[in-house]
Amino acid sequence: QVQLVESGGGLGQAGGSLRLSCVASARTFGSYHMGWFRQAPGKEREFVGTINWIGRNTLYADSVKGRFTISRDNARNTVYLQMNSLKPEDTAAYYCAAGSVWVPRRPIDFDYWGQGTQVTVSS
Numbered sequence: 001q002v003q004l005v006e007s008g009g010g011l012g013q014a015g016g017s018l019r020l021s022c023v024a025s026a027r028t029f030g031s032y033h034m035g036w037f038r039q040a041p042g043k044e045r046e047f048v049g050t051i052n053w054i055g056r057n058t059l060y061a062d063s064v065k066g067r068f069t070i071s072r073d074n075a076r077n078t079v080y081l082q083m084n085s086l087k088p089e090d091t092a093a094y095y096c097a098a099g100s101v102w103v104p105r106r107p108i109d110f111d112y113w114g115q116g117t118q119v120t121v122s123s
Contacts, residue, residue, distance in 0.1 A: 009117030022096030
């Protein structure tokens with residue numbers, strides 16, 4: 001069982017930056033691929049990006065490519081989402097997830113989820 005806790009959300013301004021963190025409870029964190037999703041009110045959960053277990057491969061949604069960066073520190077059981085050049089349409093609850101499938105893009109590809117952290121971007 002893996003417990004995931006996100007932090008770092010809050011209010012950001014358009015053009016600004018925020019960094020989200022997700023800490024995992026399991027000592028096996030380093031064996032999981034990690035992903036970030038987001039969900040805005042009334043919309044389906046949307047894939048943001050993913051990073052493989054060792055941190056050498058990443059994949060991003062077109063909507064965030066070039067603005068968001070995912071990284072991980074397996075020694076700290078933590079995955080990060082650096083969000084730059086924020087846009088109001090980035091406003092959503094952001095979730096991290098852990099799974100064993102590669103390349104994961106769908107929620108069903110992930111086995112464990114955090115509770116989410118809210119990001120609100122003002123124009």
